[in-house]
Amino acid sequence: MLGHKDHGKSTLIGRMLIASGKVTPDRIDEAKRASSEAGVEFEPAFLLDTFSDERELGMTFDNTRVQISHGDTLFELIDVPGHEELMKSMLSGSSSADIGVVVISAKNDEGITDQTRRHVYVAKMFGVDRFVVAVNKMDLSGFDEVKFKSAKAEISEFLQNIGLGKKDFEVIPISARGDVNIIRRDAAITWYSGRSLFESLEALSHESVNPPSLPSDPRLIIQSVIPRNGATAILGKVISGEIKPGMKMTVFPGSQNIDVTEILKGMKKAGSAHKGESVALVAADTVGGDVRGSILSVRNFTGQVSNSIRAHIFFVEQPHEDLSLLLMDVPVKVLKVTVDEVIDPSSGRRRKGSEVRPLESAIVHITLGKEIAFDSFARCRELGGIVLAHNSRLVGSGIVI
Amino acid sequence: MQDDSRDIEELVNRSVYILREGKSRNKKVAALWSMGKDSTAMLSLAREAFLGEVPFPVIHIDNGIDFPETYQFREKLKDEWNLDLIVAESRIQPELSGFSCCGSNKTDALKKVMDEYGFDALIVSIRRDEHGIRAKEKYFSPRDRDFKWDYKNQPAEIWDNYIGMESDGGHIRVHPLLDWNEIDIWRYIQMRDVPINPLYFSVKGYRYRSLGCTHCTVPIQSDVNSVDGIIKELKSTSVEERAGREQDKEKEYVMQKLRQMGYM
Numbered sequence: 001m002l003g004h005k006d007h008g009k010s011t012l013i014g015r016m017l018i019a020s021g022k023v024t025p026d027r028i029d030e031a032k033r034a035s036s037e038a039g040v041e042f043e044p045a046f047l048l049d050t051f052s053d054e055r056e057l058g059m060t061f062d063n064t065r066v067q068i069s070h071g072d073t074l075f076e077l078i079d080v081p082g083h084e085e086l087m088k089s090m091l092s093g094s095s096s097a098d099i100g101v102v103v104i105s106a107k108n109d110e111g112i113t114d115q116t117r118r119h120v121y122v123a124k125m126f127g128v129d130r131f132v133v134a135v136n137k138m139d140l141s142g143f144d145e146v147k148f149k150s151a152k153a154e155i156s157e158f159l160q161n162i163g164l165g166k167k168d169f170e171v172i173p174i175s176a177r178g179d180v181n182i183i184r185r186d187a188a189i190t191w192y193s194g195r196s197l198f199e200s201l202e203a204l205s206h207e208s209v210n211p212p213s214l215p216s217d218p219r220l221i222i223q224s225v226i227p228r229n230g231a232t233a234i235l236g237k238v239i240s241g242e243i244k245p246g247m248k249m250t251v252f253p254g255s256q257n258i259d260v261t262e263i264l265k266g267m268k269k270a271g272s273a274h275k276g277e278s279v280a281l282v283a284a285d286t287v288g289g290d291v292r293g294s295i296l297s298v299r300n301f302t303g304q305v306s307n308s309i310r311a312h313i314f315f316v317e318q319p320h321e322d323l324s325l326l327l328m329d330v331p332v333k334v335l336k337v338t339v340d341e342v343i344d345p346s347s348g349r350r351r352k353g354s355e356v357r358p359l360e361s362a363i364v365h366i367t368l369g370k371e372i373a374f375d376s377f378a379r380c381r382e383l384g385g386i387v388l389a390h391n392s393r394l395v396g397s398g399i400v401i
Numbered sequence: 402m403q404d405d406s407r408d409i410e411e412l413v414n415r416s417v418y419i420l421r422e423g424k425s426r427n428k429k430v431a432a433l434w435s436m437g438k439d440s441t442a443m444l445s446l447a448r449e450a451f452l453g454e455v456p457f458p459v460i461h462i463d464n465g466i467d468f469p470e471t472y473q474f475r476e477k478l479k480d481e482w483n484l485d486l487i488v489a490e491s492r493i494q495p496e497l498s499g500f501s502c503c504g505s506n507k508t509d510a511l512k513k514v515m516d517e518y519g520f521d522a523l524i525v526s527i528r529r530d531e532h533g534i535r536a537k538e539k540y541f542s543p544r545d546r547d548f549k550w551d552y553k554n555q556p557a558e559i560w561d562n563y564i565g566m567e568s569d570g571g572h573i574r575v576h577p578l579l580d581w582n583e584i585d586i587w588r589y590i591q592m593r594d595v596p597i598n599p600l601y602f603s604v605k606g607y608r609y610r611s612l613g614c615t616h617c618t619v620p621i622q623s624d625v626n627s628v629d630g631i632i633k634e635l636k637s638t639s640v641e642e643r644a645g646r647e648q649d650k651e652k653e654y655v656m657q658k659l660r661q662m663g664y665m
Contacts, residue, residue, distance in 0.1 A: 024639055024640065025639070026640075048536065063537065064536045064537050065529055065536055066529075066536055067404075067530065067582070069404050072406070074404055074406060074407065088557045089555075089557070091557060091559050092557045092558045092559055095558075095559045095560045096558075096560075221561075223418070223421045223422065223425055224421060224424070224425045226451075226452070228452060233452060235421050235450070235451075236421075237414070237418050264452065265449075266413075266417075266448075266449035267448065267449060267452070267453045276411065276414055277414050278413075278414045278415075278417035278418045278421070278450070280452060292425060326562055326564065328422070328425075328426075328561075328562075329425075329426050329563070381560065382560070382561070385559065385560040385562075387557075387559055387560075387562040387564055389564055389565075392564060392565055392567060393564070393565055394557045394559075394564045394565060397557075397559050397562075
């Protein structure tokens with residue numbers, strides 16, 4: 001759920017929660033009571049903004065996650081704060097989303113803002129490839145068709161400029177507080193004949209617009225290694241391909257060879273392991289050195305092993321002298337960040353230059369103190385999404401290109 | 402009405418990953434075990450994550466007024482799963498109830514045991530769907546020395562990277578079950594045949610849906626006495642899971658205060 005503060009993200013989620021029947025009467029009563037105590041009409045956002053200072057300030061802190069279901073589809077909605085200073089939370093929310101719902105206020109003097117565009121730009125960069133744009137507060141603008149059409153034209157242009165196709169997004173007029181066009185098309189908007197918000201979400205959730213070309217070589221991210229009856233168990237998550245007992249594998253970076261003798265899923269032996277599975281690989285070999293964060297793959301690993309990475313990074317802070325790239329919680333020293341091109345996500349404008357400011361993104365060259373295994377984000381999200389930190393504080397995050 | 406369409410194995414894979422991260426990222430990890438369904442399912446997941454062993458001590462905060470069935474269940478599973486059990490005794494104050502009781506008893510006893518053993522991480526089996534406040538929780542969440550939760554400045558969780566986890570002399574809460582719903586827990590218990598506290602099954606027309614201590618938990622009317630029956634019941638009920646828990650009754654603010662004070 002993306003968009004500028006106060007354009008109605010939390011109110012919309014609250015409304016969707018009520019509409020989907022996922023929230024019990026007790027919770028609604030509590031939010032109603034809190035609304036009247038605060039002296040406002042019923043505020044669906046209070047179903048999410050449950051902290052007293054959120055309710056008093058009328059803003060959301062950090063991410064809230066809730067589920068709704070519609071038809072056969074179960075959605076998890078991730079609310080993100082609209083405030084500029086809370087972009088860290090916005091990055092966290094975007095990195096686990098498939099669809100972006102962009103909330104824009106149709107109210108006079110609100111409309112599409114820098115922050116609206118910044119959210120959309122960053123979400124797209126983080127892998128969100130489908131968007132529903134909800135032009136909200138239509139009731140406050142008298143359901144004015146002209147106003148809707150101009151907002152639609154403006155956001156459509158921006159979305160296309162940043163690389164989305166016409167089929168990758170849909171623009172819908174709604175009123176979250178007035179419950180208009182949320183579940184089904186509403187007669188209040190006579191000139192609109194398109195889909196409701198739920199209808200659009202459901203349709204988008206069933207189409208995979210841009211199926212990625214995934215690597216087929218087996219890959220496992222190593223979390224830890226523990227001894228087991230004279231052998232070794234490698235604990236980790238499979239991120240691509242298929243691993244089978246008897247397979248000869250290699251730890252990257254480096255060239256340590258591992259013979260997989262057995263695969264354990266939970267306490268049971270398995271004949272194979274696939275993408276998404278957390279498994280234990282039993283190996284006759286001992287595994288030397290600290291391999292946490294390393295990749296177990298095969299000799300012809302199709303990713304890269306290097307100390308030089310080209311990436312597109314969004315910076316929440318000015319890049320520091322003392323930066324590290326995080327592999328799990330293992331910091332890898334960054335020797336140099338060279339900026340090739342700076343992009344202002346609030347406009348999409350690009351400029352040449354070597355200085356990048358907070359809330360800007362940049363195409364950069366990162367030189368590390370040692371080699372790591374990685375891949376482009378487009379091919380392998382698990383090896384292509386990177387995080388830069390200074391003393392374990394987030395400085396920037398982005399994708400390997 | 403709860404949805405039973407989620408892929409339980411996908412949830413298992415995620416939780417196993419979080420449990421392994423929790424163990425690797427911290428020096429001395431412990432888990433809270435109330436003998437309820439969630440923390441028992443979590444221990445079963447830990448056995449799946451670590452080759453059949455629960456590789457950390459489990460803490461029961463015992464105020465002496467849990468149900469007899471709960472104590473029996475604790476001893477049985479402790480032997481069966483070879484658990485390293487720490488019983489942290491908390492003193493019940495008869496004049497307190499609900500908010501003040503949970504706040505002072507459970508939290509104080511927990512602080513004491515964390516200090517005594519020097520744990521730097523605590524696995525807690527909360528779920529996001531339990532309570533509005535818990536919808537803001539993260540998989541890894543620092544708590545300060547006084548167990549306070551700074552929910553306005555939480556670590557970033559970007560893809561599988563968790564950034565900003567200093568706990569300032571406090572500890573890290575690890576939440577492997579955050580993504581699970583109540584019905585998912587029961588479906589997992591069904592699929593893996595996880596041993597379960599008998600209080601969840603009906604006796605004389607009543608059963609417990611959420612377990613606290615004898616003072617603050619009330620049973621619901623139900624004839625269900627099997628895991629299959631519980632799943633069926635959840636698919637049709639519109640009552641909140643924790644409706645029988647006294648401390649939740651007052652307001653969302655109460656839960657917020659409890660959590661800021663370090664309540665689970």
